[in-house]
Amino acid sequence: MTIFRDISETRELVDSFTRPAQSLFPVARLREDAAGENARWANMVEMGWLAIGLPEGSGGVGLTLLEEALAAQTFGRHLLSSNYPATVLAADASLRSGWQDLAASLLDGSRRAALARRSADEGTIVVFDAEPGDVLVVITSSGVDMFDAAAIAAHDSVHWASEVSLAKRAKPLLSVASPDLAAKAQLIVAGMLAGIASECRDRAVEYAKVREQFGQPIGAFQAVKHHCANMAITAHAARELVSFAALSLVEQAPESEHLAMAALNLALRAARDNAGLNIQIHGGMGFSDECDAHLFLKAARILNAAVGGIDSTRQSLMASVQ
Amino acid sequence: MPSDDLAQFRAEARSWLHANTPAHSAPLDGPDSRTFVLDWQRCMYEGGWAGLTWPSEYGGRSLSVAQQIVWFEEYARCGAPSTHNASFVGINHAGPTIIACGSVEQKAFHLPKILSGEVIWCQGFSEPGAGSDLASLRTKGRIEGDEIVIDGQKIWSSYADIGDYQELLIRTDPESTRHKGLTWLICPMDLPGITVRPIKTMAGPAKFCEVFYDQVRVPIRESVVGGIGEGWKTAMATLSFERGTASLALQISLVGKVEQLAADCIDPFVAPRLADLRADAAALKAMSYSFALSSEHGTPGAEGSLIRLYFAELAKRASDLAVDLYGIGSPELAGEHGWAFEFLDAYSETIAGGTAEIQRNIIGERVLGLPRGKA
Numbered sequence: 001m002t003i004f005r006d007i008s009e010t011r012e013l014v015d016s017f018t019r020p021a022q023s024l025f026p027v028a029r030l031r032e033d034a035a036g037e038n039a040r041w042a043n044m045v046e047m048g049w050l051a052i053g054l055p056e057g058s059g060g061v062g063l064t065l066l067e068e069a070l071a072a073q074t075f076g077r078h079l080l081s082s083n084y085p086a087t088v089l090a091a092d093a094s095l096r097s098g099w100q101d102l103a104a105s106l107l108d109g110s111r112r113a114a115l116a117r118r119s120a121d122e123g124t125i126v127v128f129d130a131e132p133g134d135v136l137v138v139i140t141s142s143g144v145d146m147f148d149a150a151a152i153a154a155h156d157s158v159h160w161a162s163e164v165s166l167a168k169r170a171k172p173l174l175s176v177a178s179p180d181l182a183a184k185a186q187l188i189v190a191g192m193l194a195g196i197a198s199e200c201r202d203r204a205v206e207y208a209k210v211r212e213q214f215g216q217p218i219g220a221f222q223a224v225k226h227h228c229a230n231m232a233i234t235a236h237a238a239r240e241l242v243s244f245a246a247l248s249l250v251e252q253a254p255e256s257e258h259l260a261m262a263a264l265n266l267a268l269r270a271a272r273d274n275a276g277l278n279i280q281i282h283g284g285m286g287f288s289d290e291c292d293a294h295l296f297l298k299a300a301r302i303l304n305a306a307v308g309g310i311d312s313t314r315q316s317l318m319a320s321v322q
Numbered sequence: 323m324p325s326d327d328l329a330q331f332r333a334e335a336r337s338w339l340h341a342n343t344p345a346h347s348a349p350l351d352g353p354d355s356r357t358f359v360l361d362w363q364r365c366m367y368e369g370g371w372a373g374l375t376w377p378s379e380y381g382g383r384s385l386s387v388a389q390q391i392v393w394f395e396e397y398a399r400c401g402a403p404s405t406h407n408a409s410f411v412g413i414n415h416a417g418p419t420i421i422a423c424g425s426v427e428q429k430a431f432h433l434p435k436i437l438s439g440e441v442i443w444c445q446g447f448s449e450p451g452a453g454s455d456l457a458s459l460r461t462k463g464r465i466e467g468d469e470i471v472i473d474g475q476k477i478w479s480s481y482a483d484i485g486d487y488q489e490l491l492i493r494t495d496p497e498s499t500r501h502k503g504l505t506w507l508i509c510p511m512d513l514p515g516i517t518v519r520p521i522k523t524m525a526g527p528a529k530f531c532e533v534f535y536d537q538v539r540v541p542i543r544e545s546v547v548g549g550i551g552e553g554w555k556t557a558m559a560t561l562s563f564e565r566g567t568a569s570l571a572l573q574i575s576l577v578g579k580v581e582q583l584a585a586d587c588i589d590p591f592v593a594p595r596l597a598d599l600r601a602d603a604a605a606l607k608a609m610s611y612s613f614a615l616s617s618e619h620g621t622p623g624a625e626g627s628l629i630r631l632y633f634a635e636l637a638k639r640a641s642d643l644a645v646d647l648y649g650i651g652s653p654e655l656a657g658e659h660g661w662a663f664e665f666l667d668a669y670s671e672t673i674a675g676g677t678a679e680i681q682r683n684i685i686g687e688r689v690l691g692l693p694r695g696k697a
């Protein structure tokens with residue numbers, strides 16, 4: 001096969017595979033029933049969404065990173081928590097390290113993983129969306145490190161971070177250095193961010209069609225219309241680059257690792273920009289807690305922090321040509 | 323097609339381009355640019371590298387979009403002459419429009435001449451009073467028996483001074499307004515009554531022109547493409563093509579230039595901007611490949627207008643950054659195809675073919691379905 005192929009059919013397949021997310025994970029759940037998020041985790045297991053890219057022999061669906069990156073876009077639209085990429089990566093890293101038991105417990109839903117980021121001095125670790133018992137997953141530039149989270153206290157917000165102490169120079173539970181696992185981590189996160197950018201575009205456009213001021217829908221005004229056009233361009237760029245990078249990795253194209261990092265950089269900016277514009281287009285309503293617009297901004301910031309920020313992607317992108 | 327065949331095709335393209343790419347860079351305007359462009363087009367035609375995706379019945383090779391992409395990748399890598407030259411309208415506008423809407427005779431007469439590098443085409447769409455608002459054009463065509471008599475003026479017609487034919491959009495129904503009553507014509511540029519005045523651009527070359535028509539007579543049968551009064555529809559076939567695959571070569575070339583900037587970058591202050599630019603260039607590539615590949619077996623999707631605008635703004639940012647990176651006075655900026663020229667010329671990208679503002683309206687209304695503003 002080649003990277004020069006039309007992936008429309010793959011897109012359709014993944015769309016139908018992930019369509020139940022509409023009813024299982026409506027965004028409104030996050031306002032109405034934040035505590036219920038854990039109860040919904042079983043759905044992830046049941047639908048096979050945690051193991052899309054793992055081989056069937058290991059309890060996976062047996063598809064590739066392309067399907068996985070496309071699915072992540074749907075999950076981003078529905079604001080699945082960062083436990084989703086964390087658990088997918090933890091299961092993959094466990095299998096690569098021969099920890100079949102740990103992988104099995106992650107895939108059957110009896111354990112979950114949470115994303116985390118170590119401080120520069122390695123003295124503390126910031127964890128995201130973590131619950132007691134979660135395995136902590138740190139995405140590094142070369143792969144994935146995993147830590148035991150026995151010491152992590154429960155925290156009260158589904159979409160915010162907490163900082164916890166970690167023993168100085170704590171050794172990871174396991175550490176997998178692998179360029180393709182690093183790229184998988186980048187692309188699943190980038191996929192979620194691209195999904196956030198698309199969903200923000202759709203919500204802003206929908207609102208601009210119905211909200212009236214000065215006797216007409218605000219979307220008729222060029223200032224608003226042009227914001228929407230920019231959001232459409234941004235979301236399309238993110239969607240296509242994530243997909244192309246994933247296809248390149250699957251086909252082992254020479255520049256695939258660069259494309260994965262480029263996709264993460266672009267998707268971080270796309271989610272940030274579109275989340276901000278969605279709030280702006282919703283006006284006063286957009287600034288209120290009861291409007292969902294802020295949830296996309298916060299989710300985008302969490303993912304941004306969990307991968308080390310846009311600036312770290314810039315460093316990697318420039319390092320790759322030196 | 324299997325990747326082995328594509329790799330074989332790439333090797334053939336690379337080796338042919340290596341052996342045949344002109345040693346001298348292309349002159350930017352005037353008779354020298356005509357000679358250069360026609361020679362290069364003829365060279366590609368004779369080597370079997372012209373009209374790769376044109377149907378074989380019209381002299382093309384009926385190759386796949388994947389092969390077309392590979393050809394353009396190698397074309398850019400080898401530093402072959404920019405496709406943004408005097409052959410662009412013939413190869414990318416007039417030719418495809420005649421393939422889509424022309425008569426059997428028109429196809430047989432014009433298409434081989436375009437592909438083999440015998441003729442230069444120019445475009446006569448914009449007028450002093452009809453720029454982004456193309457449908458307000460007023461150049462008249464009076465029907466007299468089997469002829470149309472043209473009076474009026476066109477502007478921003480690139481290479482009209484060295485062109486053999488013009489794709490010309492005029493108003494043939496004097497009672498009509500806006501998109502109705504227009505006709506798309508093939509107009510030979512050597513007819514009595516045509517006056518061409520080149521206009522120098524801010525980037526230097528005198529490549530675009532004003533064209534004046536004083537009782538210019540063209541035969542209906544040979545000239546009209548797509549039917550009298552159907553000109554808007556015919557022109558849209560051209561323009562939607564322009565916003566889609568016609569720009570593939572330019573898009574691929576821009577991605578290559580951004581990668582060159584990254585390779586040359588030793589300035590830590592510019593590096594973060596360049597990192598974002600590299601990612602944006604990768605996205606341009608992803609979008610344009612996906613668009614071209616998905617258009618292969620159907621009509622191009624609406625996202626062509628998004629990609630066109632994304633390209634235009636990226637081209638401006640890339641050349642702006644290049645000027646910062648290399649610095650004024652550096653050899654990289656000098657010369658006919660240096661970054662200083664690219665920097666200035668890029669300002670046309672967000673104007674030509676409908677300004678960025680009009681493009682955003684089009685995206686808002688036709689792609690996103692937002693309402694039109696009250697006039």
